[in-house]
Amino acid sequence: MSSFNESRIFWLPETHRDIMMMRYGLNGSAPQSTEDITKYMNDIGLNVDTWQVEEVIKEAEQMINAMESDALKPFGDNNRSFLVNLYNDNRRDEELAMMRRGLVPIYSASAYVEVPDREPFFDLGFVVKNKTGLKNLQEIKLNNEDNKMFRILSVLDYDFVTSHTEGLFVGTMLTWNRINQFLNEVESGTDLKEYLADYYKDVDIIKYPYLGLLFGYKDPDMQDVDAEIQRDRLRKIKKMGRTSAEIFEGLGKTVIYKMNTTDVSTMDIYDYIYLGEELARKVVIENPSKLASEVEIINPMDDDVKPFQKLAINLDDLFKANK
Numbered sequence: 001m002s003s004f005n006e007s008r009i010f011w012l013p014e015t016h017r018d019i020m021m022m023r024y025g026l027n028g029s030a031p032q033s034t035e036d037i038t039k040y041m042n043d044i045g046l047n048v049d050t051w052q053v054e055e056v057i058k059e060a061e062q063m064i065n066a067m068e069s070d071a072l073k074p075f076g077d078n079n080r081s082f083l084v085n086l087y088n089d090n091r092r093d094e095e096l097a098m099m100r101r102g103l104v105p106i107y108s109a110s111a112y113v114e115v116p117d118r119e120p121f122f123d124l125g126f127v128v129k130n131k132t133g134l135k136n137l138q139e140i141k142l143n144n145e146d147n148k149m150f151r152i153l154s155v156l157d158y159d160f161v162t163s164h165t166e167g168l169f170v171g172t173m174l175t176w177n178r179i180n181q182f183l184n185e186v187e188s189g190t191d192l193k194e195y196l197a198d199y200y201k202d203v204d205i206i207k208y209p210y211l212g213l214l215f216g217y218k219d220p221d222m223q224d225v226d227a228e229i230q231r232d233r234l235r236k237i238k239k240m241g242r243t244s245a246e247i248f249e250g251l252g253k254t255v256i257y258k259m260n261t262t263d264v265s266t267m268d269i270y271d272y273i274y275l276g277e278e279l280a281r282k283v284v285i286e287n288p289s290k291l292a293s294e295v296e297i298i299n300p301m302d303d304d305v306k307p308f309q310k311l312a313i314n315l316d317d318l319f320k321a322n323k
Contacts, residue, residue: 008064013271015212016060023057048216051227055234056215063270066277079289081106083260084300086308095300098262104292105300106259107134109141109308112155124161125171127205127259130296133167134304140164142307162202169254169291171205174244176217176237179209183240193247205254205291208245208283210271214238238274245275245283254291257284261292 009020018027022040025031032040034057038050081104085091099105107128115122128134140161162170186192200206219233245255257268264284272280298305 008067009060011067011267011270012060012063013210013212013267015215016056016063016270019053019056020060046216049227049230051231052216052234055231059211059273063273066270066273067266079104079292080261080264081259081288081292082262083108084305086305089300089306089309092300099297099299103262104295105298106292106295107137107298107305108259109137111140111161113158113161114155115158122158123172124203125173125205125207126165127169127171127291127295128167128298129169129294130167131298131304134298134302136164136167138304138307142310165202169204170202171207171256172200172203173207174209176209176214176241177220179241179244180219180237182244183236186240192244193251196244196247197251200248200251200253203253205256206245206248207256207258208241208272208275210257210268211238211274212271242275242279245279249279249282254287255279255283256287256291259288259291261285261288264288 006024006026009017009024009026011017012020019037021027022029022032022037023034034050034053038048038053041048041053080102082095082098084095084105084107086107086109095105108125110123110125113122113124126133126137126140128137140156182192182196185195214234214237217234217237218230219237222230222233248255257264257272269280269284272283274280275283
């Protein structure tokens with residue numbers, strides 16, 4: 001690797017950057033072998049194998065090569081957005097200042113939802129499109145508002161939630177384990193497009209995991225198999241990440257990294273390189289920007305925001321009240 005390429009290591013996402021710095025001796029020590037890096041990772045409790053470190057090094061090299069691509073240019077300042085703290089007004093001055101700078105305020109919340117014939121439950125997120133959505137989010141989150149413990153611990157009825165989604169984007173978050181389950185479905189003969197279209201029929205936004213979270217992941221059913229088999233499985237899981245994301249895009253779902261884009265940079269795109277350069281840029285920059293352009297600007301001081309502060313519960317008071 002040339003010295004120019006070595007300088008690019010510092011632009012990598014954290015996991016890949018740290019391993020490459022050890023690999024090329026950029027952290028003040030001599031260059032380390034994959035075996036030495038693996039030993040260090042296990043000494044700090046990460047429980048990884050040498051082949052997993054080797055995979056991260058290959059991914060990092062792929063990211064570095066992608067850094068020259070026009071597809072991975074910086075975000076710019078268009079339609080950046082920030083998350084409003086619905087439950088506490090202690091950041092209102094800061095939030096109003098961000099609005100004055102042209103950033104789009106995003107109001108969001110999540111809830112566990114029980115879906116018939118599905119286990120165990122659906123963790124759904126909601127992004128407010130307009131004032132109607134803000135009112136409906138009140139219905140969802142402040143349901144049974146006199147019972148504080150209920151509001152924290154309850155799993156909501158699916159029909160109740162889906163009947164209150166006008167004015168809301170409905171989203172969910174995928175994990176690498178969930179993407180591995182997609183692979184299992186395909187291997188059992190399931191048509192993936194039909195499966196995803198049905199399972200996520202009421203969902204608008206799909207949040208995808210970044211590549212760094214895959215470091216150390218192993219298929220739960222393949223813990224004791226040969227390293228090459230595990231390596232092959234990991235590559236299939238990454239490929240399924242891209243395949244499923246492309247299917248979601250084709251179904252009209254919006255695949256994203258996150259809605260708070262105040263600190264998003266080119267570096268974040270590299271952590272989605274497994275999706276391919278074009279889709280990685282969409283997920284990190286273009287799709288969140290498009291969603292931000294579609295939401296109504298609501299002032300954090302609006303009266304319809306204030307009821308959510310009922311959820312800012314002092315836990316000591318909560319447990320005293322429920323003894």
